[in-house]
Amino acid sequence: MNINLLALAVPFFFFFIGLEYWVAKRKNKPYFNFADSIANMNVGIFERVTDIFAAGFFYFIYDYIYHHYAIWHVDPTWYNFVILLLATDFLFYWYHRCGHEINLFWALHIVHHQSPEFNYTTSLRVTTMQAFARTAFWSILPLIGFPAEMILGILIIHGVYPFFTHTQTIGKLGFLEYFLVTPSHHRVHHASNEEYLDKNYGDVFIIWDKMFGTFKEEKQTPVYGLTKPLNSYSFLWQHFHYFLELGVAVSRTKGFKAKLKVIFGSPEKVDADIRPILERRFRINSAQKVPLQNTFNRYVLLQTIMTLFLLFFLLLFEHQLGFWQKFAIAVFVLLTLINCGAILEHRKWVFYLEFIRAAVFGIIVFLFYPAPMFGLLIAGLLALALFNHKPVQRYYLDLVYRKH
Numbered sequence: 190m191n192i193n194l195l196a197l198a199v200p201f202f203f204f205f206i207g208l209e210y211w212v213a214k215r216k217n218k219p220y221f222n223f224a225d226s227i228a229n230m231n232v233g234i235f236e237r238v239t240d241i242f243a244a245g246f247f248y249f250i251y252d253y254i255y256h257h258y259a260i261w262h263v264d265p266t267w268y269n270f271v272i273l274l275l276a277t278d279f280l281f282y283w284y285h286r287c288g289h290e291i292n293l294f295w296a297l298h299i300v301h302h303q304s305p306e307f308n309y310t311t312s313l314r315v316t317t318m319q320a321f322a323r324t325a326f327w328s329i330l331p332l333i334g335f336p337a338e339m340i341l342g343i344l345i346i347h348g349v350y351p352f353f354t355h356t357q358t359i360g361k362l363g364f365l366e367y368f369l370v371t372p373s374h375h376r377v378h379h380a381s382n383e384e385y386l387d388k389n390y391g392d393v394f395i396i397w398d399k400m401f402g403t404f405k406e407e408k409q410t411p412v413y414g415l416t417k418p419l420n421s422y423s424f425l426w427q428h429f430h431y432f433l434e435l436g437v438a439v440s441r442t443k444g445f446k447a448k449l450k451v452i453f454g455s456p457e458k459v460d461a462d463i464r465p466i467l468e469r470r471f472r473i474n475s476a477q478k479v480p481l482q483n484t485f486n487r488y489v490l491l492q493t494i495m496t497l498f499l500l501f502f503l504l505l506f507e508h509q510l511g512f513w514q515k516f517a518i519a520v521f522v523l524l525t526l527i528n529c530g531a532i533l534e535h536r537k538w539v540f541y542l543e544f545i546r547a548a549v550f551g552i553i554v555f556l557f558y559p560a561p562m563f564g565l566l567i568a569g570l571l572a573l574a575l576f577n578h579k580p581v582q583r584y585y586l587d588l589v590y591r592k593h
């Protein structure tokens with residue numbers, strides 16, 4: 190049976206999220222907030238779903254450059270894998286630094302820094318847009334002679350390690366602090382304290398920061414998130430607010446060269462008053478970022494669990510599914526994630542979004558009709574999502590007729 194064993198990464202990562210949650214509870218540490226953790230996971234879920242469509246493109250780019258423009262051809266020996274790991278991390282350092290110091294790249298990377306909490310769920314805040322930007326930097330690797338197979342193998346390792354640096358449950362790690370990026374180093378990177386800003390860009394090795402003057406040791410307790418908190422759980426707003434802010438900044442600037450300076454300039458140069466204007470225009474401030482009743486917490490949690498199961502089976506059987514089957518599931522997942530953010534913000538239009546999700550579900554059942562196993566799986570998951578349907582329906586109706 191042609192299955193994708195990389196799907197096992199889903200239960201693997203969520204096992205450690207659960208373990209970290211258990212440790213935090215035992216230590217009575219407030220490292221987790223329900224709504225923030227859900228928002229973090231939703232970003233990561235959709236990145237994994239879209240990666241199903243994008244991963245082949247990334248491989249094609251590396252392979253094409255290697256076969257047409259490679260300066261050398263590197264053999265897959267163990268020492269070349271070590272060299273490739275160092276080269277990958279070195280390029281990531283510069284991509285990451287550009288992601289903080291250049292507006293265009295910050296628009297792609299800002300999603301990763303929006304959460305006011307710092308735990309393993311925060312590591313999931315990665316978007317496919319960031320993956321395209323990283324690929325542009327990593328395209329140097331096939332150019333200097335590394336084949337696509339070697340690159341993708343190293344990228345798997347390079348993608349797993351940073352997950353474990355997003356935690357407050359692990360203190361300093363002795364001599365490892367000298368050359369590896371540790372949780373202590375990465376806590377500094379995610380902090381909004383003034384002395385910690387734009388520090389510790391490394392992903393696996395901290396040596397680049399020490400070489401290029403961007404290293405900072407953790408001393409003061411970090412405060413996490415953006416210097417100006419986003420205060421929104423909206424899946425769409427989290428992804429696109431800075432593009433809109435940058436667009437307004439560019440439109441206010443006269444002259445082509447001056448506009449380019451805004452696009453490729455520092456985020457510090459973007460007027461901080463732009464976001465409140467956009468928030469009023471899109472009624473972001475009208476959202477109620479308040480705790481939900483337990484009934485709706487359960488409903489949001491069940492929807493998140495449903496998308497995780499869909500993600501797992503989509504990854505596991507991706508080689509057996511047709512394009513339109515995968516696309517329909519991806520759309521359903523996206524609508525569910527938007528729905529979760531809207532519920533967390535008490536948005537009125539979530540009631541109508543459920544009708545759209547139901548229509549997409551009908552399309553999925555139609556597409557999977559020849560494969561009853563998948564149809565039954567999805568039907569069971571939808572039934573799980575509609576648990577507590579009556580109180581949720583009353584909640585939706587209340588939102589429709591309530592004036593915020």
